[in-house]
Amino acid sequence: MSAKSRRRRHEAADNGAKLPEPLPPEFAILRDIAPPIWEEHSLRLVPGSAIEGFPDFEGWWLRDSSGSAVGLRLDHHEDVSLQEKVRATAEGVESFIQEAGASSGRSNWPPCPAHPRTHPLASRMVDDGVVWCCPETSEQVALVGQLLDS
Template sequence: MMRAHLASAMTLLLHDLKKTGAPVPLVEESDWQDYPGAESAMLRSSDFTGMGVWIDTGASEAAQIAMLADQVQEWVVELAEPRVTNWPQCPEHPKNHPMAAVANGNTATWVCPKSKRQVSEIGQLAPPA
């Protein structure tokens, strides 16, 4: 069973992947990251290509979620099948760039990296329009 901090953050990211129709990884518990206070796992693609992800449990909850969101976003863009190069899609600039994960105080949010406008809390993305 995945450790509590990582499991909680991963649940939010899996929600966003599913709601937006993005590929969803197989998540395997793994202690590959031995940094003190780290919780880690492996994300696997349909072809079983893997990528390690981790969070620092010493960081705030919002920072943990944003940290994991950056890594899941990298998995989607680099390893997921089918390949998705723009996840999560920025509603302001859908053909230009994906949104960025940011910790804003106690909340982790998806924001437009250009305008800095908050689009959604991580874990609350809606299906594309």
């Protein structure tokens, strides 16, 4: 492997750890993206104002190697609960990663531990937060933001 390839792989692997600090609670899902996913799709976070045509966007963009991006907003309406913000961000990021993986045949993210070959987990709002659960059995797996800890 050339030095240039090693450098690119190292930079891509580091992207998983370069999250905004402090991480806004509505961005908890970013903690659920394992380093191999960051690397495989060349995911990176870009400040909201860095995308041409969106100078007033308050938040971040999650971009992949194709140049596609999903906006992670911080400027939600005041009447939107934190749970709703977390769920909306989780659904957007989940769809984005699934679409990015579709070309390689790996669109099952995050995989359901009980049924890893048939469907991804689904995010659902519950009393104490937003959880990842099996869409078939409704079994709760982890809070959004704590999937890699479970």
